[in-house]
Amino acid sequence: MSALDVSRWQFGITTVYHFIFVPLTIGLAPLIAVMQTIWVVTDNPAWYRLTKFFGKIFLINFAIGVATGIVQEFQFGMNWSEYSRFVGDVFGAPLALEGLVAFFLESTFIGLWIFGWTRLPRWLHLTSIWLVAIAVNLSAFFIITANSFMQHPVGTRFNPATGRAELQSITELFTNNTGVAAFWHAVAASFLVASTFVATVCAWWMVRAKGSPDATALYRPGAILGSLVALAACVGLFFTGDVQGKLMFHQQPMKMAAAESLCHTETDPGFSLLTVGTHNNCDSITRVIEVPYVLPFLAEGKFTGVTLEGTKDLQQQYEQKFGPEWYVPNLFVTYWSFRAMIGLMAVPLLFALATLWLTRGGRVPGSRWYSRFALVTLPTPFLASISGWVFTEMGRQPWVVAPNPDGDQLVRLTVRQGVSLHGPGLVWVSLISFTLLYAVLAVIWYFLLRRYITTGPLEHDSEPTPPAPPGDDEVAPLSFAY
Amino acid sequence: MGLQHFWFVIVAVLFLGFFVLEGFDFGVGMVMAWLGRLGKGDPESHRRAVLNTIGPVWDGNEVWLITAGGAMFAAFPHWYATVFSTLYLPLLVILLSMIARIVAIEWRGKIDDPKWRRWCDIGIATGSWLPAILWGVAFAILVNGLPVGPDKNVVGLSVADVLNPYTLLGGLATCALFLFHGAVFLALKSGGAVRTDAVGLARKLSVPATVLVAAFGLWTQLAHGKPWTWAVLALAVVAQLAAVAAAWGTREGWAFLATTLVVAAVVTLLFGSLYPNLVPSTIDPAYNLTIYNGSSSPYTLKVMTWAAVIFTPIVLLYQGWTYWIFRKRIFAESIPKSIGLPLRRVP
Numbered sequence: 001m002s003a004l005d006v007s008r009w010q011f012g013i014t015t016v017y018h019f020i021f022v023p024l025t026i027g028l029a030p031l032i033a034v035m036q037t038i039w040v041v042t043d044n045p046a047w048y049r050l051t052k053f054f055g056k057i058f059l060i061n062f063a064i065g066v067a068t069g070i071v072q073e074f075q076f077g078m079n080w081s082e083y084s085r086f087v088g089d090v091f092g093a094p095l096a097l098e099g100l101v102a103f104f105l106e107s108t109f110i111g112l113w114i115f116g117w118t119r120l121p122r123w124l125h126l127t128s129i130w131l132v133a134i135a136v137n138l139s140a141f142f143i144i145t146a147n148s149f150m151q152h153p154v155g156t157r158f159n160p161a162t163g164r165a166e167l168q169s170i171t172e173l174f175t176n177n178t179g180v181a182a183f184w185h186a187v188a189a190s191f192l193v194a195s196t197f198v199a200t201v202c203a204w205w206m207v208r209a210k211g212s213p214d215a216t217a218l219y220r221p222g223a224i225l226g227s228l229v230a231l232a233a234c235v236g237l238f239f240t241g242d243v244q245g246k247l248m249f250h251q252q253p254m255k256m257a258a259a260e261s262l263c264h265t266e267t268d269p270g271f272s273l274l275t276v277g278t279h280n281n282c283d284s285i286t287r288v289i290e291v292p293y294v295l296p297f298l299a300e301g302k303f304t305g306v307t308l309e310g311t312k313d314l315q316q317q318y319e320q321k322f323g324p325e326w327y328v329p330n331l332f333v334t335y336w337s338f339r340a341m342i343g344l345m346a347v348p349l350l351f352a353l354a355t356l357w358l359t360r361g362g363r364v365p366g367s368r369w370y371s372r373f374a375l376v377t378l379p380t381p382f383l384a385s386i387s388g389w390v391f392t393e394m395g396r397q398p399w400v401v402a403p404n405p406d407g408d409q410l411v412r413l414t415v416r417q418g419v420s421l422h423g424p425g426l427v428w429v430s431l432i433s434f435t436l437l438y439a440v441l442a443v444i445w446y447f448l449l450r451r452y453i454t455t456g457p458l459e460h461d462s463e464p465t466p467p468a469p470p471g472d473d474e475v476a477p478l479s480f481a482y
Numbered sequence: 483m484g485l486q487h488f489w490f491v492i493v494a495v496l497f498l499g500f501f502v503l504e505g506f507d508f509g510v511g512m513v514m515a516w517l518g519r520l521g522k523g524d525p526e527s528h529r530r531a532v533l534n535t536i537g538p539v540w541d542g543n544e545v546w547l548i549t550a551g552g553a554m555f556a557a558f559p560h561w562y563a564t565v566f567s568t569l570y571l572p573l574l575v576i577l578l579s580m581i582a583r584i585v586a587i588e589w590r591g592k593i594d595d596p597k598w599r600r601w602c603d604i605g606i607a608t609g610s611w612l613p614a615i616l617w618g619v620a621f622a623i624l625v626n627g628l629p630v631g632p633d634k635n636v637v638g639l640s641v642a643d644v645l646n647p648y649t650l651l652g653g654l655a656t657c658a659l660f661l662f663h664g665a666v667f668l669a670l671k672s673g674g675a676v677r678t679d680a681v682g683l684a685r686k687l688s689v690p691a692t693v694l695v696a697a698f699g700l701w702t703q704l705a706h707g708k709p710w711t712w713a714v715l716a717l718a719v720v721a722q723l724a725a726v727a728a729a730w731g732t733r734e735g736w737a738f739l740a741t742t743l744v745v746a747a748v749v750t751l752l753f754g755s756l757y758p759n760l761v762p763s764t765i766d767p768a769y770n771l772t773i774y775n776g777s778s779s780p781y782t783l784k785v786m787t788w789a790a791v792i793f794t795p796i797v798l799l800y801q802g803w804t805y806w807i808f809r810k811r812i813f814a815e816s817i818p819k820s821i822g823l824p825l826r827r828v829p
Contacts, residue, residue: 070548096549096789478818
């Protein structure tokens with residue numbers, strides 16, 4: 001493999017790893033803030049215990065999210081130095097702002113939240129977790145703005161004197177329609193991940209603890225809260241996804257064509273649910289199941305009279321515009337990741353509906369099948385968000401900065417032009433070491449989550465309120481110590 | 483003052499913040515296992531007392547590095563691209579060890595098992611020793627210069643460019659300085675037996691740290707310094723001597739203030755020696771990467787300046803406030819008993 005391929009694998013692997021943990025952090029921080037708020041307002045000890053229980057899981061996850069995130073900040077320079085030179089003027093700004101505005105806030109206030117249970121007044125301690133919740137979402141906004149510039153560069157002009165893309169308007173960069181839609185879509189997805197996590201864990205415990213006071217006081221409200229948020233997140237995903245599809249139709253037609261494995265330009269093609277054939281050669285594909293009207297609606301919001309361009313026609317257009325190069329993404333990956341993303345989302349949706357039905361009117365479900373359903377549902381939103389990112393990122397290949405059809409056509413770069421000038425050996429070293437270290441850490445992360453979930457809320461957390469502040473007594477025990 | 487100069491200073495300040503704050507984090511991480519063994523009481527509660535002096539703040543301290551990296555990317559993309567693609571292996575080792583440190587600190591108390599804690603202690607030690615040495619090596623390499631070619635990329639990097647007496651001394655000097663800085667911080671933040679041990683350690687470290695920092699500072703000044711950086715070097719030496727005196731006199735507050743000044747002076751000396759270059763070329767000074775040919779456009783610098791001017795004071799305010807909240811000394815006796823789960827599930 002060339003350094004280009006190794007670098008692409010490395011970025012893919014490290015980013016996917018990062019994004020296993022990130023949506024849980026983004027979604028769980030606000031949910032824990034809500035739980036703690038309910039406790040502070042109602043003084044109901046059940047919500048204190050839920051806050052502590054999910055708080056512990058949040059922190060286990062937060063640590064590995066931070067650890068895998070650090071690499072991303074430097075990987076652009078390490079493996080994609082030519083890309084960094086070309087877009088640094090534009091791309092660096094949201095990255096630096098993310099550090100300055102969001103990372104400082106979350107890292108400082110998470111420390112206050114962890115160690116401040118008896119040091120801070122209640123309202124200030126509650127404010128800390130809300131600031132963390134806001135900051136993790138802010139950081140998502142900055143980084144998705146940066147990513148969306150690569151999908152749909154705006155507010156930027158190519159400067160022939162310096163040979164690079166230069167920022168013209170920061171407002172245009174931060175109000176990029178692709179960025180705004182992608183941000184809300186990713187936030188909705190993160191809320192789905194975290195709320196499904198809360199709902200399934202509580203559901204599993206509800207079945208297990210049926211008959212005990214905890215089942216009605218603790219797990220049932222937790223499962224209902226999770227399910228309600230999951231439903232809202234699904235609605236959010238549907239609408240934001242629809243907006244993104246319409247933008248993609250216009251701004252990245254090649255990605256749209258690849259998502260459908262559409263070779264030739266067609267009017268009103270059906271939305272394909274299943275195809276068979278040799279992928280990456282779209283002529284050999286046989287469409288098995290197709291649904292009419294869906295695709296034109298996804299693209300333009302009408303049911304008929306929409307023409308979708310095929311990969312072959314687009315390839316010809318691009319060759320004329322940008323010179324010889326293979327402009328078609330990997331069709332197999334784009335086709336199936338798109339379907340996996342949508343299909344996997346249906347599982348948590350069904351689970352949330354089932355939970356709300358089974359817990360109606362004070363009922364506590366006790367079915368084995370329901371708790372198994374909960375366990376099967378737990379990983380699906382994680383897989384759906386990863387599929388979504390794989391689709392978004394691999395759908396823009398071979399570009400690292402895809403040309404904006406309405407913008408400066410010279411603001412464009414292929415991955416081949418963006419990679420650092422390393423030999424493959426050096427990049428192999430980092431690929432192998434990151435992959436191994438991350439794999440070990442992911443196994444430990446899974447082990448810890450499993451242990452903490454199956455152990456349930458702990459005995460020492462059953463204190464309804466933490467002990468009073470120790471005052472000036474110097475050797476008072478800390479409420480928490482690593 | 484042009485914005486390019488201003489941003490050079492901002493990046494230097496961000497690295498300064500990183501080295502001052504993470505300097506004692508590294509120091510604490512390096513001496514943690516060591517002090518656990520020194521203590522007369524239960525070594526585990528000693529180790530935890532040591533670790534918890536940086537407990538609520540280490541994560542925020544580390545963000546100074548992330549933001550410094552982001553600021554380099556935004557203000558000097560060529561600097562960011564050239565440095566990180568060239569110093570690939572040291573950066574890789576720094577990143578891997580910092581990952582290990584982060585999860586080790588956070589996960590250490592999650593499982594109540596001696597073997598588990600041992601592995602976490604190894605992670606914390608690795609993630610403190612390696613960056614403490616490698617950051618010094620990396621900055622010494624940078625000040626020394628790299629074979630930068632006409633297209634701003636490094637061509638034909640040789641082992642002698644990265645491994646030579648000057649860069650190795652740089653690594654040893656930062657390591658010794660962070661050890662001393664960390665021991666002094668620990669003496670300030672702990673009480674009882676831990677404090678006594680930390681004071682003893684700071685005294686032991688005071689002489690080697692002084693010698694190494696003075697040697698590295700003098701070499702930097704003679705080989706790369708400017709007339710005005712003599713003053714910075716003098717400040718570093720005076721502050722270091724003051725720190726040694728305060729450490730021997732058990733005046734921890736003054737000692738910590740002094741080591742903070744030493745770290746700040748060393749960073750200022752390094753960046754001052756570099757200025758106005760970003761990466762000096764060892765091939766031809768005409769190829770030097772400078773703040774003039776390596777920076778972003780004026781518009782980007784202007785936007786980023788607004789952001790920095792607004793947000794940096796806010797960050798300093800709330801980080802300072804966090805230190806105030808957790809200002810109390812930590813005693814081994816104030817460490818609560820472990821609330822981690824057993825490694826294997828109790829049936």
